Structure formats: structure tokens, C-alpha cells
Amino acid sequence: xxxxxxxxxxxxxxxxxxxxxxxxxxxxxxxxxxxxxxxxxxxxxxxxxxxxxxxxxxxxxxxxxxxxxxxxxxxxxxxxxxxxxxxxxxxxxxxxxxxxxxxxxxxxxxxxxxxxxxxxxxxxxxxxxxxxxxxxxxxxxxxxxxxxxxxxxxxxxxxxxxxxxxxxxxxxxxxxxxxxxxxxxxxxxxxxxxxxxxxxxxxxxxxxxxxxxxxxxxxxxxxxxxxxxxxxxxxxxxxxxxxxxxxxxxxxxxxxxxxxxxxxxxxxxxxxxxxxxxxxxxxxxxxxxxxxxxxxxxxxxxxxxxxxxxxxxxxxxxxxxxxxxxxxxxxxxxxxxxxxxxxxxxxxxxxxxxxxxxxxxxxxxxxxxxxxxxxxxxxxxxxxxxxxxxxxxxxxxxxxxxxxxxxxxxxxxxxxxxxxxxxxxxxxxxxxxxxxxx
Numbered sequence: 001x002x003x004x005x006x007x008x009x010x011x012x013x014x015x016x017x018x019x020x021x022x023x024x025x026x027x028x029x030x031x032x033x034x035x036x037x038x039x040x041x042x043x044x045x046x047x048x049x050x051x052x053x054x055x056x057x058x059x060x061x062x063x064x065x066x067x068x069x070x071x072x073x074x075x076x077x078x079x080x081x082x083x084x085x086x087x088x089x090x091x092x093x094x095x096x097x098x099x100x101x102x103x104x105x106x107x108x109x110x111x112x113x114x115x116x117x118x119x120x121x122x123x124x125x126x127x128x129x130x131x132x133x134x135x136x137x138x139x140x141x142x143x144x145x146x147x148x149x150x151x152x153x154x155x156x157x158x159x160x161x162x163x164x165x166x167x168x169x170x171x172x173x174x175x176x177x178x179x180x181x182x183x184x185x186x187x188x189x190x191x192x193x194x195x196x197x198x199x200x201x202x203x204x205x206x207x208x209x210x211x212x213x214x215x216x217x218x219x220x221x222x223x224x225x226x227x228x229x230x231x232x233x234x235x236x237x238x239x240x241x242x243x244x245x246x247x248x249x250x251x252x253x254x255x256x257x258x259x260x261x262x263x264x265x266x267x268x269x270x271x272x273x274x275x276x277x278x279x280x281x282x283x284x285x286x287x288x289x290x291x292x293x294x295x296x297x298x299x300x301x302x303x304x305x306x307x308x309x310x311x312x313x314x315x316x317x318x319x320x321x322x323x324x325x326x327x328x329x330x331x332x333x334x335x336x337x338x339x340x341x342x343x344x345x346x347x348x349x350x351x352x353x354x355x356x357x358x359x360x361x362x363x364x365x366x367x368x369x370x371x372x373x374x375x376x377x378x379x380x381x382x383x384x385x386x387x388x389x390x391x392x393x394x395x396x397x398x399x400x401x402x403x404x405x406x407x408x409x410x411x412x413x414x415x416x417x418x419x420x421x422x423x424x425x426x427x428x429x430x431x432x433x434x435x436x437x438x
Contacts, residue, residue, distance in 0.1 A: 031133070032135065034073065034074050036075075037118065056138050059313075059318075066315065073131065079117045085116060087163055097155070112155035116157040119300060120157075120160055123161045124164060135299045136299070136301070139161065140300035142178065142182040143156075144156035158260060162260060165260070166195070171379065174195060176264070181201040181203070181211030183210045190218055196225070198250060201229065202232070203227075203229030223371050223374045226368055232352075233277050233356065241361065246365065255377075256295060261298070263317055265314065266304045268304070269349045270347065274305070277354065283317070311335070
């Protein structure tokens, strides 16, 4: 076991604390607020279910062992109340979530409340000017609709967070790099120009089946929904070649006052449900680029079903947010054996075909740039009476260096992928619950 955590380096070569910014050429250090609910990893969707909240605990564990928590404000979010959730979801649906009795549904609803509380709390931090970047890895549940659950998502924390941001910001940009289309968020803001949604996703015979390039919004929201439909095998170079020019143009034309980035990690290489081939660095390049604009930024989780890679990705993206470059060699931790046989932070892309041809990507880029050209430049929003300011109570920051003793876990229920893993040390409470499928 190493005597001390791996070194953290100033990220000068990759950007980090010296990232370029139109507003701050010397790119001052960003103030980062990080939300984490310690019980989030206890929620259990059932044996064999691909969604495992334990991945958030694993990511947080890496954050702590890399000492990244020392560079941020760490807060425990207050769970979202029924009144908070009703700001988007229907009364009947909220009442249903409060009344469910099957253990797996009740656990899912409780996890959703914690997730939503973190995203609302992150928005409040940005609204107050208490942070430049606010992170909630338990958030990013982009499929939930006004009246129904969808795709493992019960409460749309993203919509709730954006609604909070809109109290103080004229325009909010939502960017989604999950392998699945951000349909719930797009649908919520499809008819307004106050929120622009941009989703990069697999399109075709793939859940949820929406997100065609011709879906652009409606009425006042026409052309304020941007969909980037992609094929299997998307790699770092191809993704960057679309992401940077499109987002650059959106930032130039739309000029958002705040940005929300959904960092679904199922677009990584080797995901159990995904079909893209991004490395951790390629995935994090999206956050690095948006960070460079020095606009208030909310960073959320999302999908991700090979949990050791989710933990790697969200830990590294936390480092990008605070502006440091962590060593590739992982520190020893309670979950060290998950990361074998290499025990490194970064994963290599798979040797698979990229089915996104350069000519197809060029056509997509040109069509979408043409869509962006039709936007009204920085649409104005007449502020009338501002909704009441949300006071989001938070518990005292916990001492991150003092971790509870771990108990031996028998290896059941949290398999990362079909291969057999050796037993790991874990503090997860096993909930016996039936399988639940969406």
C-alpha cells in the first residue's frame, strides 16, 4: 500500500487551472462545489439490474483517495421534497412515487429524491455565486417524464435543476454526452428558447429511439433543440471533431448564462449497455472544453453500467473541474480489486470498428451548423417577477479523511460485468428485492 496518495499535478499541458477562457484569459482557479449523499450507494435495484448506484460511492471513494475533496467544497444535499418535485412532475405521479411499497420501487424513489436534491442544491450554489462549477454525480437522470418513469429514471433532477437556474439566468444550455438521447430534458423545454438542449447519442434501434437530427424544437423553441445522432464505435477523435465546433458555435450564438453538462459514462468504451468507444480522456474533453468558457457550470452524472469505468471517469472529471491532473496509477482503496489487472485510472479504447464515417460526420456537422445559424442571436428574456429564491438546506460537511471501517462483502449483486470478480471490501447494505425492468 502506498504511504501517501498519488501526486496531483497542475494541469498546464491539458488546460486544468490554466484553461483559456473568453472571460478570463489567465483562467483563474474555479471554485468547485461537490454534492455527495453517503447513503446513495446503498440503494439497490435488484439482482442483475444494470443500474447500480454503488458506482457513485466508488467514484467518491476515488475522489477522496486522490485527495480531490481538499480542493472543493463538499456538501451533503438535502433530499428533494414532494413540493420540489412537483415543480416539474405531475401531482398524480408524485403521489404515486410517495405511495409505492415494493422495495425496489421505494428504494429507487428514495435515490431519486437524493439525486434531485443534489441537482437543485447545485443550481442554488451557482445562483448565489458561491461556486463556478457545481458537481452532482448522483444526478443526470435524463429520461424521466412529467408523468412517468423511463429508462431507470424516476425523477428528472436535470429539469428541476434547470428550472432553479432559470430564476437567475436568462438562458441555460443543456449538453448531454450520454450514449442515450436526453429525451426527458428535451421534451420539457421543447417549446422555449430559454433552454437550449444539445444531445450527442446513439440513434437507431436503441433506447429511447428518439433524437433524430430533424427534431429541432417547436414554436418559440424551434432550433433550440439540437440532436447529434451517431452510430456504433464513436471514438475520441470523431467525437471531439463534432463536439468542439458545434458547442463553440452554440456558445457564440446562444450565449448562455449557465451550462448544464450531463456526463453519462455509458458512452465510454466497454460499457455493458453502450456501444461507443470513448476513453476517459476523450469523455472528459467535453467537460474540459465547456469549463474553458468560464460560464457557471453544473456537472451531472447519468448512465454508465460498467461501474469500475464509471468510477474512473467521474473521478477524473472531478479532477478536470478543479484543475489538476491525477496520476494514472490508482491509489489503494477499499475497492482496489475492481480496477485490476492494471489498477490505472485511464482505460484504452476497444479494437472495434468506428461506424461513423468521416463523410457522414461532415454531413451531420454541416446540417447542425446550419440549424444553429437560424437561431436568434442571444435571445432576450424580459424578466418579470422573479420566483422565490430557493433556500436549500445542507448538512455540515463531513470529514472526508475519516472513513468508516469496511466490512467484507460476499460479491453478490454488484458485478460490474459478466466476468467473475474476486470479493471486495464494501460497506453496502444488501437489499433483497425482486428484479425490476423498465
